[in-house]
Amino acid sequence: MDNHQRRTLTFLTIGLIFMLSGIEYAVILPTIWRYLQILEAPPYFLGLGLSAFSLSALLTGPLFGVWSDRSQTTKSIILFSNLFEIAGNFMYFIGYSKWLLLCSRLVAGVGAGAGSSIFGFLTRNTLPEERAGIFAAIMACRQAGLLVGPAFNLFLRLCDFKLGPFVVNKYTSPGIFMCLLWMLLQFIVLAAYWDVPPISSEGAVIVLELKQEEVKEEEEVPLMGSDEEVARTYRAINSDQLETSTSSESQTAHEALNPFKNFSISEAFLREEVVVLLTAQFITLFNQTALETMVTPLTQRYFSFGELGNSVMYSLCGVEVIVGFFFVRWLSSKVADRVVLAVGLVICSTACIWCLIFLCKPRGGYEWQLSAFIVGVFLQLLGLPFVAVSQVSLFSKVTAEKTQGFSQGVRRSVGGLATILGPLWAGGLTNNLYIMLGMMLALLVMITVMTVLSYERLAEPRVVQCAQSSDSGG
Numbered sequence: 214m215d216n217h218q219r220r221t222l223t224f225l226t227i228g229l230i231f232m233l234s235g236i237e238y239a240v241i242l243p244t245i246w247r248y249l250q251i252l253e254a255p256p257y258f259l260g261l262g263l264s265a266f267s268l269s270a271l272l273t274g275p276l277f278g279v280w281s282d283r284s285q286t287t288k289s290i291i292l293f294s295n296l297f298e299i300a301g302n303f304m305y306f307i308g309y310s311k312w313l314l315l316c317s318r319l320v321a322g323v324g325a326g327a328g329s330s331i332f333g334f335l336t337r338n339t340l341p342e343e344r345a346g347i348f349a350a351i352m353a354c355r356q357a358g359l360l361v362g363p364a365f366n367l368f369l370r371l372c373d374f375k376l377g378p379f380v381v382n383k384y385t386s387p388g389i390f391m392c393l394l395w396m397l398l399q400f401i402v403l404a405a406y407w408d409v410p411p412i413s414s415e416g417a418v419i420v421l422e423l424k425q426e427e428v429k430e431e432e433e434v435p436l437m438g439s440d441e442e443v444a445r446t447y448r449a450i451n452s453d454q455l456e457t458s459t460s461s462e463s464q465t466a467h468e469a470l471n472p473f474k475n476f477s478i479s480e481a482f483l484r485e486e487v488v489v490l491l492t493a494q495f496i497t498l499f500n501q502t503a504l505e506t507m508v509t510p511l512t513q514r515y516f517s518f519g520e521l522g523n524s525v526m527y528s529l530c531g532v533e534v535i536v537g538f539f540f541v542r543w544l545s546s547k548v549a550d551r552v553v554l555a556v557g558l559v560i561c562s563t564a565c566i567w568c569l570i571f572l573c574k575p576r577g578g579y580e581w582q583l584s585a586f587i588v589g590v591f592l593q594l595l596g597l598p599f600v601a602v603s604q605v606s607l608f609s610k611v612t613a614e615k616t617q618g619f620s621q622g623v624r625r626s627v628g629g630l631a632t633i634l635g636p637l638w639a640g641g642l643t644n645n646l647y648i649m650l651g652m653m654l655a656l657l658v659m660i661t662v663m664t665v666l667s668y669e670r671l672a673e674p675r676v677v678q679c680a681q682s683s684d685s686g687g
Contacts, residue, residue, distance in 0.1 A: 219407040220338060224347070226406045227331055230291070231351055232358040233394055234325065237298075239362020240369065240387040241305070245314075248384040254311035260640065262315055264633045266322035271629030273326030278622030281330035282615065283471070286408045290330045295402070298324035298395040306388030307379065317388070324395075329625050333618030336609040337411035341673050345545035345553070345606035352601060353538035360531035363524055365390065482623065486611045486670040489663045493554065493604040494624055495631045496656045497597070500561070502635030503653060504593055510643045515575060515582055530594055537598035550603045550610075551664075551671040557599025558661045564592030565654040573646040610673040 242263075249258050277294065281287050301321025308314050332348075339347050369390060370383040381389065482491070512518035512526065545553055571585035605624070612620040642649035664671070 216409050220409045222405045223407050223409060224335075226401060227335070228351055228354040229401065230331070230398065231355040232361075233391075233398060234328075235355040235358020235360075236362040236365065236394070237302070237321075237358075237391050239359045240365050240390065243363070243366060244384050244387060248308065249311060249314065251384065252308065252311040252314060254314075258311055258315065260637065262318050263636065265315055265318040266325065267629045267632045269319050269322030270325035270328070271626045271633075273323050274329040274625045274629070275619055275622035277326045278329040278333060278618035278620070281333050281618035285411075287327075287330045287334040288402065288406050288408050290327050291402055291406065292399060294324040294327035295395050295399055296324075297321060299392055299399075302388045302392040302395065304388075306381075306385050306392060308385055308388070326622070326625075329622030330618050332605070332609070332621035332625070334408075336617045336621070337614060338409060340412060341610055342546070344609060345550055345602055346542040348605050348609075349538045349542035349545065349598065349602045352598070352605075353535050353542075356531055356534045356538065360528060360535065363528065481612060481616070481620065484611070485667050487608070489660070489667045489671065490604045490608045490611070491624060491627050492663060493558075493600060493660050494608075494628050496660050497561075497600045497604070498628045498631035499635040499638070499656065500565075500593075500653045501597060502632045503639035503649065504590075506636040506639035507643055507646075507649065508590070511572070511586070515586070516579070526590075530590065533591065533594050534597060537595060538602065541598045541602045545602065545606070549672065550607045551668060553599050554603035554607065554671070555664060555668075557596045557601075557603060558657065558664060560592060560596030560599060562654065562657045562661060564589060564596060565650060565657055567592060569647070569650045569654065573650065607671055611671075 245262055246259050249262065277290055281290055284290075298321050301317045301319075301324065304313055304317035304320060308317075335347060335351070336344065366387075369386040372381045372383060372386040374381050376389070379385070379389075481487070508526075509518075509523060512523060516522070518526065541553060567585075568589040572589055575582040575585065577585075608620070608624055609617065638652070639649055
């Protein structure tokens with residue numbers, strides 16, 4: 214099996230990992246509130262339970278990123294992190310007390326921290342021009358998991374039996390179900406995941422082979438020849454060039470062993486373009502989770518949606534987002550990432566303005582209110598793939614490749630903070646939509662202005678080619 218086939222299988226396995234993370238969210242979220250009520254937990258435990266997962270992922274993401282940057286491997290990291298997913302979901306299944314349930318989400322969240330290593334791996338193993346498309350496909354896999362997750366709930370809610378000392382019912386069954394899926398994933402990772410060499414390394418091997426062929430050809434040059442041939446032969450054995458080549462190779466090898474040598478957090482992250490992209494990451498997820506928190510109470514208040522109505526709505530939303538990701542995958546091959554980002558911000562701002570006008574104080578009859586709500590949600594979800602994919606792709610291009618795991622960990626930690634604060638903000642303001650949506654619009658206007666001012670810097674840094682200049686000066 215060649216590297217191309219291994220790379221393809223590895224990418225498919227990564228897609229499966231992200232799909233499982235979506236399924237886990239979709240099967241646990243609908244039942245966790247009632248599960249906590251049975252365990253006599255106070256209402257605030259729901260927020261704690263949902264935030265615990267994001268908190269542990271937020272804290273462990275950079276650590277897993279540093280591990281992958283130093284070791285240049287991700288397979289062992291994924292296998293290790295999945296153990297926390299297995300343990301966390303088994304603890305959720307046991308569920309003797311509200312504290313064990315809270316700890317279960319905290320432990321499972323550690324497993325999600327390996328996402329930073331995976332994004333670092335994808336950055337090292339994709340070309341810049343194809344990276345946005347790969348990221349879009351991977352993100353679509355998670356949305357696919359969110360879409361098919363409710364289908365598993367159809368049979369999980371029918372569970373009512375005992376497994377030894379443990380009770381399996383519609384509240385505990387999601388835990389054992391996800392535990393088994395993550396265990397199955399361990400075997401898939403062992404069989405179908407490889408730490409394939411980065412594309413830059415493959416390129417270096419090809420360059421080295423070409424150089425060796427050139428040296429062979431030069432050794433075969435006759436001793437007596439034209440002046441040009443003599444000069445070329447002398448340049449090939451020039452001692453200064455040999456010393457420079459040797460020192461650069463040893464320096465590269467040393468950097469490979471320690472990618473964090475001379476690394477500065479301030480130089481890496483306190484740059485204009487990096488700050489803009491991290492801000493975009495925060496605002497995107499803050500607004501998305503705030504919207505998710507707002508939607509269910511809103512549909513219950515104005516449209517009397519029950520479980521079936523909300524399930525249909527979330528399914529349709531999932532389909533829209535998946536289609537959006539694949540559209541962005543196609544679009545990213547035609548235009549620059551910063552154009553995609555700008556389009557996404559315009560769509561999201563338009564959606565927020567629409568919601569402020571038509572949802573805060575609904576007008577007209579039931580049909581008009583429902584239509585205005587559908588348009589608002591549609592626009593909000595339409596802009597999500599544009600912003601999400603473009604900012605991840607751009608971030609991978611403006612940060613150093615050798616420390617990509619740590620950088621992606623920082624980016625995901627910023628996103629994790631947003632997923633904690635978003636529901637807290639929206640949860641207390643479901644009866645005051647002007648303030649809630651006004652803040653969301655203010656954040657979008659801010660990041661749009663930042664993007665406009667930094668537009669020229671939101672691009673992959675140019676690589677200066679100096680090989681020929683050294684030859685001409687020799």
